[in-house]
Each structure stands twice: as C-alpha cells, then as structure tokens.
Amino acid sequence: MEYDVVIGLEVHAELKTKTKVFCPCKNEFGGQPNTHCCPVCLGLPGALPTLNKEALKLAIKAGLALGCQINELSVFERKNYFYPDLPKAYQISQMVRPICLGGHLKVGEKEIPINRIHLEEDAGKLIHSSDGSVTMIDYNRGGVPLIELVTEALQEPHLESAEEAVEFLEKLRQVYIFTGVADCEIEKGQMRADVNVSIKPKGSSAFGTKVEMKNIMGFKAVYRAINYEIERQKNILSKGGVIEQETRRWDDNAQESYTMRKKENAQDYRYFPDPDLLAVEVSKTVVDEIRREIPMLPEELKEKYLSLGLSDYEASIIVKDQNLIDFFEKTLKLCSNAKAISNWLLGEISSLSKDDNMIKISPDDMAKIINLMDDGKLNRSVAKTIFTKAWNENVDVEALAKTLGGNLSETELEEMIVSIIEKNPKAVSDYQNGAEPEKLLKWFVGQVMKESRGKANAVKAEEILKEKLK
Ligand SMILES: [Zn+2]
Structure with missing residues (x-):
C-alpha cells in the first residue's frame, strides 16, 4: 500500500526583547540560575502581569512578514497544566483570538498555509542530575516571550516530507532573523519545533490519526524524527494495526521515539481568558508603522x-x-x-x-x-x-x-603603446576630435592589456597613452 504523508508544525521562537513578556526581568540566555526572576514570573500570589509592548510589536512584525492578518483585538488566555517548570500552574497564551491569523510560507513551489501565530510565555527549564536522583529548576527562562506558529495541515498544499518540513523551518528561521524578531539560535533553544505526522492511503480524502512529537531541538533531529515516525506508522498499518493519537518523545541519541502520553485535546487545558490582562487592541496605524519597518x-x-x-x-x-x-x-x-x-x-x-x-x-x-x-x-x-x-x-x-600592476619594463610598455597607436589611426583621430575621449582611452588601455596578456601596468599604460595620444 502506498501512503500520503501529512505533516504539521508548531514552531516556538523566543522573541528578541530586552525584558520578559509580562514583567521587567531580563530576557537573556544563561546567567546564574534563578537570577532573572521576580514575583510575576515566579507566579507568587498577588503578582500581576503587564504586557511588554515590544513583544507585541515583534509578534505583529513576524505575522506581517509572513502575510498574516493582524487581529485588531486579541486576548490572552490561561492554558492550565501542572508541571514544575510553570510555577503558576498555567501558561499565559492565546487560544481563541491570537494576534496573527492566516499567512503562508513558500516551500519549493508550494505556498504552505499558516493557521496562526500567537504570543505566549516560555516555561522554566528543568535540569536533571546525571544519576536521575535530583531535578533542579531554573526560572530564568520562565516568562520569556515566545511566538508559536502553527501550520495549517488540513488544507492543500501541506508539508508532505521530512525535507519539506526542514525547508519550512529553515525559511521561517531566516524570516525571523531578517526581520529582527528572533535570533533563533538552535543550541540555545531559541527555536523549537513540535511536529505532528499522519499518513493515509494514497489519494484518500480522510486524514489519518495524528501523532505528535514535542520540543525537537535542531533541524536534523526533526528530519530524523519525521522519517522514523512515517516508517513506524506504515509498519503498524501494514500489519493491520491502528494508529493511536498520542504524544511521543523523540530521543535523537537513540534514534527512536517512545510514548509520552496518550490522547490530549485542547479542552484538557481548560483555556479561559486571563482576568489579569486586558484584551489587546491594535490599530491599523500601528500595524502600518510596523509594516514599514520590515526589510x-x-x-x-x-x-x-x-x-x-x-x-x-x-x-x-x-x-x-x-x-x-x-x-x-x-x-x-x-x-x-x-x-x-x-x-x-x-x-x-x-x-x-x-x-x-x-x-x-x-x-x-x-x-x-x-x-x-x-x-x-x-x-x-x-x-x-x-x-x-x-x-x-x-x-x-x-x-x-x-x-x-604589470611586469613589463617601461620601455617595453612604451614600445607596445606606440605600435598600438600606429595600428589604429582612426581611433587616434577620434580620440583627438571625439566626444568621448575617456571611453576611447579605456579602449586603448584594453588593447594594451590584451596585447601584453595582462602583463602591463594599466595605470602606467594610461599615463603613457594620454601623453602619446596628445
Ligand atoms: Zn520576572
């Protein structure tokens, strides 16, 4: 059986702002653990977020560069989940009304449609000790502004191979770097991709079951993870099995993936508008101003x-x-x-x-x-x-x-010039009476260079020519 492959991407990029998205802490890679933190990004009770205007501006800029529509009104929502990298137990994100909608990015000859780009905050970083006995948390990254771009996989055309997915990521990275929206340094985790893959019998209109792989670092790993997943699914289907909707973790060292969790839907996160943040209104004038800054x-x-x-x-x-x-x-x-x-x-x-x-x-x-x-x-x-x-x-x-210039002696050069002048009386008289002596002088220099096979010093040749042509 032959299969069609459908790939969707969710790409996170850290925005290049001076401070975090909802507090004045530094947005800076590295630093001593837990030194770029405050009550807001640590989720302490009573601390209130304030939107960083620059983060909003960069998100709009990314959207405009990718041909998105900018929502005049967008809303921040709480995405609830309990995990130690997120001290509030919810991430401030956007669901129903993201900042940017639509848009596309060209891959080969295909215009791959974009579903949306929304603005959200990054989570802290977990660091596991090598013996697995201790996990430490660094909240320096918590609250760093992120944009998440989601491709539209259920429309034509969509990404159909690991090669196309990687080309999409490379081009997206270029757009972000070009526009100054993000540095996208892969080693620093400034750009990370979630990949979902499904396959269906060739030509079938019904889509297969999606399997997602989260937080893959590096484009080569994305490439390998996709190809592994395509093969895994083909294998299951060819044996009469059923693909389960699940999230798998790609282990690039082992070159394989394993189940992280089964079936997870948007409603599991119980999104609701964040009562601590006002809806964001963006005027056409502001959008036009940002548009003019795009190179x-x-x-x-x-x-x-x-x-x-x-x-x-x-x-x-x-x-x-x-x-x-x-x-x-x-x-x-x-x-x-x-x-x-x-x-x-x-x-x-x-x-x-x-x-x-x-x-x-x-x-x-x-x-x-x-x-x-x-x-x-x-x-x-x-x-x-x-x-x-x-x-x-x-x-x-x-x-x-x-x-x-040149390794002809001055005498040799002079002799050569005299002979060229003698051989071209018409050009000489044109030079003397003509409207374009400069152009003819260049032509004479060219002749000298040609005859000397590049050995003449052109600057000297020009001096001598001027003299002799008088
Ligand atoms: Zn903070």
Missing part, C-alpha cells in the same frame, strides 16, 4: 539578485547568510558589477572566511578592486595579490594598483 525578505532579495544576473545557485547561497548579504549590498552601492561581487564573495572571500566567518576586506576596497579590473587597469592575478594584501592589512588599493 526585503529572502525570497524578494533572491529575485533581485537573479535580476542582477546572478545564477540561482549564487543567489540562493547569498540570501542564506546575513553576513554575505550585508557585504554584497554594501559593495553593490559602490560598484555596479554584481556578478563580479558575487564571484569574489563566493570564491576568495568564502574560502578565506570559512573558519571564523569574518570578512576581513571592506566593501569599499572590494569595490575599488572590481572597478579597477573593469576599467582594464588590473588583471586578475594582480587583483588577487592586492585582494590578499587588503585582507591581511590596511592598504591603499589604488596606490597598490599603481605600483604592483
């Missing part, structure tokens, strides 16, 4: 780079890395040869910055080198020498081009 997103940037003549491969690599984008954009302001910038960026620069991810040449110097080459004043090998110098120390690129 060009990866997909749009890629389109732009393709239109500048970069290949699909080059554009895709650059838009994946904020460092590369910054360098490319800054250099492009000083030099119009996008293709050359991309060649240097993905060639020399990438290989030299491989280890420390530091680009040690300024966009200004890079632009100068490319412009000198395009003017025929530098050949490739001298350009590389100058590039290497500029990478390692502070240099004056233009001065270096003058001293380093």
